[in-house]
Amino acid sequence: MPPPPAPRPNGSRTDGPGPGRAPGGDPAIETRGLSKVYRGGRLAVDGLDLVVPRGSVFGFLGPNGSGKTTTIRMLLGLIGATSGSARVLGAPMPSAGRRVLPRVGALIEGPSLYGFLSGRDNLRRFDAADPAADPGTRTARVGQALERVGLAAAAGRKARAYSLGMKQRLGLAAALLRPRDLLVLDEPTNGLDPQGMREIRALVRELAADGTTVFLSSHLLDEIEQICTHAAVMTRGRLITQGTVAELSATVLDARGNGRLTVTTPDPADAARVLTEHGLTGLRTTGDRVSGELPPTDAPLGGRGDAAAPDLADLNAALVHAGVRVRGFGTERASLEDIFVQLTGEGFDVAD
Numbered sequence: 395m396p397p398p399p400a401p402r403p404n405g406s407r408t409d410g411p412g413p414g415r416a417p418g419g420d421p422a423i424e425t426r427g428l429s430k431v432y433r434g435g436r437l438a439v440d441g442l443d444l445v446v447p448r449g450s451v452f453g454f455l456g457p458n459g460s461g462k463t464t465t466i467r468m469l470l471g472l473i474g475a476t477s478g479s480a481r482v483l484g485a486p487m488p489s490a491g492r493r494v495l496p497r498v499g500a501l502i503e504g505p506s507l508y509g510f511l512s513g514r515d516n517l518r519r520f521d522a523a524d525p526a527a528d529p530g531t532r533t534a535r536v537g538q539a540l541e542r543v544g545l546a547a548a549a550g551r552k553a554r555a556y557s558l559g560m561k562q563r564l565g566l567a568a569a570l571l572r573p574r575d576l577l578v579l580d581e582p583t584n585g586l587d588p589q590g591m592r593e594i595r596a597l598v599r600e601l602a603a604d605g606t607t608v609f610l611s612s613h614l615l616d617e618i619e620q621i622c623t624h625a626a627v628m629t630r631g632r633l634i635t636q637g638t639v640a641e642l643s644a645t646v647l648d649a650r651g652n653g654r655l656t657v658t659t660p661d662p663a664d665a666a667r668v669l670t671e672h673g674l675t676g677l678r679t680t681g682d683r684v685s686g687e688l689p690p691t692d693a694p695l696g697g698r699g700d701a702a703a704p705d706l707a708d709l710n711a712a713l714v715h716a717g718v719r720v721r722g723f724g725t726e727r728a729s730l731e732d733i734f735v736q737l738t739g740e741g742f743d744v745a746d
């Protein structure tokens with residue numbers, strides 16, 4: 395794993411080897427000033443500087459309409475860029491597409507399957523469409539791909555009888571018919587039920603564990619937090635930040651102090667009083683839940699200046715000592731949603 399890149403506000407570039415560039419190795423994806431203006435003048439992607447380290451599971455995050463699919467289409471050479479450049483697996487796109495794309499598996503907007511064919515026969519068709527695929531080894535290749543995505547037992551069933559999650563897994567199997575260095579997945583869990591989402595996420599983790607770089611777009615913040623090592627945040631065609639998921643979270647945690655403490659109690663008024671006495675600010679009470687901002691650990695308590703911020707165990711003891719019946723007690727770490735809101739000043743549901 396290369397050293398983790400620091401978050402770079404506004405996607406600004408750094409000098410030197412830079413993030414995501416292992417010594418002697420290119421990033422899996424690198425763009426410079428990549429832009430797309432659609433006919434009619436719509437600026438869908440605006441000066442994108444993206445660095446996707448090899449071996450990462452990279453979450454490309456943004457609300458609907460923020461330019462994710464347009465970027466992916468440019469990366470794969472499906473549409474031309476208006477300006478800027480893109481390198482995939484070290485080679486310029488789209489000019490090196492014939493050389494590079496066989497090493498890239500892609501799943502964009504769901505697989506196109508024949509419902510009347512079995513899962514296995516759908517894969518055989520995909521394999522037959524690949525001029526480089528040896529027909530003599532097709533059966534073995536298809537069998538391995540089905541095995542890889544956990545569809546071997548259902549391979550004989552017609553694709554129209556598959557659940558959405560199974561269809562998506564079949565699409566992934568098609569992308570995995572030959573060994574890939576990079577997988578590009580556009581909203582791979584979109585429309586899936588929780589079980590289908592879990593299956594796809596587990597598969598992405600397995601593929602990453604085998605060394606495949608996975609670049610996936612999503613508008614689901616928790617998805618990125620669950621499976622990604624790195625993330626970039628897009629809004630309105632612009633890259634706001636990129637870095638490791640841990641760094642992005644830390645950026646906000648630093649800015650937000652220790653995060654919020656939430657106490658669940660049948661005595662919310664007393665709890666709020668005790669928490670205020672112990673330096674918590676921004677108290678909010680909703681039903682039996684009281685939450686407040688924890689003061690920074692190294693700062694004296696607000697206004698009193700005579701004590702360090704409270705230890706959580708001491709705080710819990712103080713609540714109990716004051717007669718507050720505590721049912722739940724926990725801190726929330728900053729989520730990517732917090733990061734997004736902090737970085738953009740807007741909520742995450744900002745579809746154009």
Ligand SMILES: Nc1ncnc2c1ncn2[C@@H]1O[C@H](COP(=O)(O)OP(=O)(O)OP(=O)(O)O)[C@@H](O)[C@H]1O
Nearest residue numbers: 432436438456457458459460461462463464465746
């Ligand atoms: N073929 C097109 N012609 C004109 N405008 C387009 C075209 N495709 C996309 N757009 C516009 O470009 C912007 C970015 O769209 P894009 O599909 O890349 O975003 P996205 O982040 O992938 O969102 P979604 O998840 O909804 O697909 C949107 O405002 C969209 O309406």
